[in-house]
Amino acid sequence: xxxxxxxxxxxxxxxxxxxxxxxxxxxxxxxxxxxxxxxxxxxxxxxxxxxxxxxxxxxxxxxxxxxxxxxxxxxxxxxxxxxxxxxxxxxxxxxxxxxxxxxxxxxxxxxxxxxxxxxxxxxxxxxxxxxxxxxxxxxxxxxxxxxxxxxxxxxxxxxxxxxxxxxxxxxxxxxxxxxxxxxxxxxxxxxxxxxxxxxxxxxxxxxxxxxxxxxxxxxxxxxxxxxxxxxxxxxxxxxxxxxxxxxxxxxxxxxxxxxxxxxxxxxxxxxxxxxxxxxxxxxxxxxxxxxxxxxxxxxxxxxxxxxxxxxxxxxxxxxxxxxxxxxxxxxxxxxxxxxxxxxxxxxxxxxxxxxxxxxxxxxxxxxxxxxxxxxxxxxxxxxxxxxxxxxxxx
Amino acid sequence: xxxxxxxxxxxxxxxxxxxxxxxxxxxxxxxxxxxxxxxxxxxxxxxxxxxxxxxxxxxxxxxxxxxxxxxxxxxxxxxxxxxxxxxxxxxxxxxxxxxxxxxxxxxxxxxxxxxxxxxxxxxxxxxxxxxxxxxxxxxxxxxxxxxxxxxxxxxxxxxxxxxxxxxxxxxxxxxxxxxxxxxxxxxxxxxxxxxxxxxxxxxxxxxxxxxxxxxxxxxxxxxxxxxxxxxxxxxxxxxxxxxxxxxxxxxxxxxxxx
Numbered sequence: 098x099x100x101x102x103x104x105x106x107x108x109x110x111x112x113x114x115x116x117x118x119x120x121x122x123x124x125x126x127x128x129x130x131x132x133x134x135x136x137x138x139x140x141x142x143x144x145x146x147x148x149x150x151x152x153x154x155x156x157x158x159x160x161x162x163x164x165x166x167x168x169x170x171x172x173x174x175x176x177x178x179x180x181x182x183x184x185x186x187x188x189x190x191x192x193x194x195x196x197x198x199x200x201x202x203x204x205x206x207x208x209x210x211x212x213x214x215x216x217x218x219x220x221x222x223x224x225x226x227x228x229x230x231x232x233x234x235x236x237x238x239x240x241x242x243x244x245x246x247x248x249x250x251x252x253x254x255x256x257x258x259x260x261x262x263x264x265x266x267x268x269x270x271x272x273x274x275x276x277x278x279x280x281x282x283x284x285x286x287x288x289x290x291x292x293x294x295x296x297x298x299x300x301x302x303x304x305x306x307x308x309x310x311x312x313x314x315x316x317x318x319x320x321x322x323x324x325x326x327x328x329x330x331x332x333x334x335x336x337x338x339x340x341x342x343x344x345x346x347x348x349x350x351x352x353x354x355x356x357x358x359x360x361x362x363x364x365x366x367x368x369x370x371x372x373x374x375x376x377x378x379x380x381x382x383x384x385x386x387x388x389x390x391x392x393x394x395x396x397x398x399x400x401x402x403x404x405x406x407x408x409x410x411x412x413x414x415x416x417x418x419x420x421x422x423x424x425x426x427x428x429x430x431x432x433x434x435x436x437x438x439x440x441x442x443x444x445x446x447x448x449x450x451x452x453x454x455x456x457x458x459x460x461x462x463x464x465x466x467x468x469x470x471x472x473x474x475x476x477x478x479x480x481x482x483x484x485x486x487x488x489x490x491x
Numbered sequence: 492x493x494x495x496x497x498x499x500x501x502x503x504x505x506x507x508x509x510x511x512x513x514x515x516x517x518x519x520x521x522x523x524x525x526x527x528x529x530x531x532x533x534x535x536x537x538x539x540x541x542x543x544x545x546x547x548x549x550x551x552x553x554x555x556x557x558x559x560x561x562x563x564x565x566x567x568x569x570x571x572x573x574x575x576x577x578x579x580x581x582x583x584x585x586x587x588x589x590x591x592x593x594x595x596x597x598x599x600x601x602x603x604x605x606x607x608x609x610x611x612x613x614x615x616x617x618x619x620x621x622x623x624x625x626x627x628x629x630x631x632x633x634x635x636x637x638x639x640x641x642x643x644x645x646x647x648x649x650x651x652x653x654x655x656x657x658x659x660x661x662x663x664x665x666x667x668x669x670x671x672x673x674x675x676x677x678x679x680x681x682x683x684x685x686x687x688x689x690x691x692x693x694x695x696x697x698x699x700x701x702x703x704x705x706x707x708x709x710x711x712x713x714x715x716x717x718x719x720x721x722x723x724x725x726x727x728x729x730x731x732x733x734x735x736x737x738x739x740x741x742x743x744x745x746x747x748x749x
Contacts, residue, residue, distance in 0.1 A: 100619075108620055109617065109619055109620060110588055110615045110616060110617070110620055110623075111615060111617060112544070112545050112614050112615055112617070112638070112640070113614075113617050113618070113638045113639060113640040113642075113643060113646075113650075113661065114640035114641070114642050114661060114664060114665075115642075116617045116618070116619070116640075116642075116643070116646060117642050117643070117644060117646065118642070256548075256551055257541065257542060257555075262542065263542075266542050266544050269544050270544060270545075270547075270665070270666045273545070273664060273665050273666060274664055274665035274666070275664070275665075276642060276664065370593070371592075372589045372592060372593055373588045373589050373592050373615075373623075374542065374587075374589050375544075376615070381589075383589070383593065385593065386563050386564050386590060386593065386594065387540070387564075387589040387590040387591075387592065387593030387594065388540065388541040388558065388590075389541045389542050389589070
């Protein structure tokens, strides 16, 4: 298999200006992932700073209410900064520091990855620039201020559709402008090699913890692991440890926006075709001329027209399945989990909750589902209120 | 001898760029004819793409204008086929890997030959991934133009050794766009290339003034200008034929003095 490939997907489709930079990241990562000092520093940060391991919580009320499979919630929302993004960011920013970089840049959709990057940069004393679609800076005003509070500069991106894909474009452009002292901290299991591998390696702790925590509680493997998928980092993190355990169903939940048949959706597997974009061969929402589609989801974090290459492979080989969840289903699940368990999930994670609500009743009471609650929903409260027609003055 | 090789035989070359379909295909066709008449030795035609990550704001906006005006890959091919009967200058497509991949690689290069396209420049297809297109390029005899960047360093030799057509030397870090000052040591880049290949080298990114064109053509085989031309087109739209031709004439003169 060629370097950085997942089956036929993946690769390194970036401008020549960046080739030495991605090679440098790869070399540094290959070295430091086996460096005892680096590994122990990262473990300490996970434990003492991020609050790992995150809990695996048995959702008793939800289980009883749905009347089928037992439901466990992997509480990535309890991590410092409120989502799984911190797992990857601590790893990459620490790597940047070891590499002698003095500045990190990152794209962000909902702002969770931006906040996590700004946080790690503050902690480790690096300069930080965040690129965020103008539409998203409007949707997530609080997160913009949060990043600025942490010392980052936030650049609203006004090109294209002004959302996550344009933020990625602009961060790549910025990296070609200034590569010497800067590391691009990519937020998902996407982009050119080595990023899909690096990000997955930093996120696979989610699935590893699920496995050992469930073994302790139930003495066995789950029957299904469910996670939301935009680029796919929390899902890849939750799935990876179970890929060899073929009895475990792996289910990714895509953002179907107003519906898979409505142009306003972001369901890549449901509607996409093979292409090469943002450094990788994978599956993308695009037209017959290869123009990337202007996708839509209520969730800024899932509002991305592609999916990571390892997911594309898991889909192609049939190891994982991917289901579309609409805005309406996600909002209902957002409200459901809040009222049933007293846990307000990120609207992204609510897509996974929505599918569990469909699946659990169809499964026997002896079955076990794990839902990855990738982030907390405080950031979404105003948007959900708007969706419900409630006017909130913050 | 191929049209591209030929373009570099009569002294230093002036290479101009235009985004296909900006503001419409009719204007692009007229611009190609006018640029050849004004002395362009090679013309790059951009196939518009929704997300051109190597472009600065000027060419990004040209891509958006072309797409909203309804330019598609097929319509662009049809226009090129027509203009090929009027011009003999080498025509090279500049686009991203996705429009080619999605169109179907075999079909794409077959149409390149039918329509008289001599080469392709694909900024997001580095050396390590070039086999993605190499087979079809060879099969149809379309040159896959290699780029080298200020950060290429130890990669220059490897890239230059396998280069076809000409080598596109990226003058500066970052994306396309007009720059008042270019600091890269182009001389050093070119000498590294010269050690391993006779393929001509043209310098692009950031060049807009006759002085810059003269300076870079003097140390290489030619100068490439994109954003400065696209800027004129954005200003004058359908009436940009004459101002673009005047500009090309001036730039060509500067390059010949190099």
